[in-house]
Amino acid sequence: MTQVVLLSAEGLTVSFPGRARPFAKPDVVRAVDGVDITIKRGQTLGLVGESGCGKSTTGYALLRLNKGTGRVMFDGVDLMLLPPEKLRSMRRRIQIIFQDAAASLDPRMTIGDLIAEALDLHKLHTGGSRQPRVRELLELVGIPQRFAERYPHELSGGQAQRIAICRALAVEPDLIICDEAVSALDVSIQAQILNLLQDLQQRLGLSFLFISHDLSVVRHISHEVAVMYLGKIVEQAPTSLLFENPRHPYTKALLSAVPVPDPDVEKARERIVLAGDLPNPANPPSGCRFRTRCPVAQSKCAETLPTLHEIEQRHSAACLFV
């Protein structure tokens, strides 16, 4: 089947000023370093990696919430080149939901007002159809009408995330960036929210960029998965391919950390335990960024920077040995 590309980023780079030292240029931390990703219409791209590897920064950069460089083509338009006014109306089509949903809602506005504001910002459903539309949206995410009068602090974590999703949906986006959207919720609520997202995807044809460190969640919801390490994508493939046949040593290590719910398999399986912490992104290792923790690293890894290349159809990895 043919899939329409909705968003494609090329060479996305986000740098932050690092620690300033006297008489020297301040460090530059490349939190995201030349990332290419593609999100297809109606599909979910999972973005996984350790804390601090740049997953969230990538998500923010796509929305231009931070100062990134590169090309972000969304439906034929380069978002990076849009003037502020156009960008604001374009933001209607790309929404984001956050890990701490309650904190993403203005504490001094009622739920009803928060959703109405989203409509108001893009002049949707003006006048008499606004209140019915707010009710309809609340129903879509399974929140009772009476919650419209409440304030964010009166919601539970799951309810707050539903409201955040509701507000994102209010502006009828094509793409929703889910930044650790279920990480702060307990497991049963996680499942509810994931099911809600999948249900909405089917009904409304939404695309998701699903940023998470939780591999089982990503496996459940994604069509494709990209693995990130220290600001770079190291492997990318359709979900089943990646989980069954990981090629990059980092992906292998990540996957081996997930317990298998079968005692025999669990006992027999081989675990790859990575030594050490994530290197300082202000001063990344030369060559392959993973080499300091890689179980198969050799001397040439310090000299050559591996690029993401296709190793089989739709499956690419950035390692010199695959």
Added chain:
Amino acid sequence: MAFHDASTPVAVEPNYDSGFRMAMRQLLRNKAAAAGLFCLLLIVFLAVFAPWIIPYDPTQIALSSKLHGPSWEHWLGTDHFGRDVLARMAHGARVSLSVGLSTVAFAAAFGVPIGLLSGYVGGRLDNVLMRLMDAFLTFPPLLLGVAIVGLLGADLTTVTLALGIVQIPVLARVVRSATLVVREETYITATRALGAGSWRLVFQHVLRNILSPLVVQITIVFSAAIVAEASLSFLGLGVQPPTPSWGRDLAEARRFMVDAPWMFLAPTGFIIVSVMAINFMGDSLRDSLDPRSWVRRAVTSRETPRASADR
């Protein structure tokens, strides 16, 4: 409801009243604030309706009845010109309250936007604006007031201007520091991602969320302005006679402190009560304006015997 005992309270949804009503209820729950609100309303009432409820002209000299103590005829006595002290206090309240209000309005009109801009935009603009505010702050407030009044002449507008200028940096700083905190909140990023421009972010979301410290500071400015006006008038630099003013009357009462103590007790009492009332309210307003402090009480409806008889 047929199976309910007539006297059983029927708990239904918690109350979801408007924000104003919730805030008001929270405010009145605090006794000091409620007392403050009551005193303030009383003074406002006196000031507004003085000519209709007090049968004396505050400037009418009646030497035949000078320096009379408090009586049923003159509740707070008369002064050395035989003028009714209560009438003078009520009319003086007009001066105090209007100076207080216009000082707040003037200071807020400049201080709030400067603080918001400085805190939200940051960088060099922040630096320039804040150093400018620091420069203003170096003037001793009363001395600046004396200087401005000396330069432009003593009248209400000048006094307000002098007091307002002094308070601009105070408000600007409070607003700026609160803005710096709110600016980094997730909901600001979230609202920007939703497509909001800076204008809306600053004036809808940031302003709404710095309301608590701002309101507190505004009440402080308000009461400080009342005291400062009284001080300037006391020194003869504020309202000019014969217009009644608390500070002015206090100055004149000094000569009669022993013979007619009511003359100085009245303005002193009015100044103290109004300042305390405003400060008590300010303290509690900070909390009551925050939706997180609102207590949603379940609305219980008790079926009355009559209602059950009707079914």
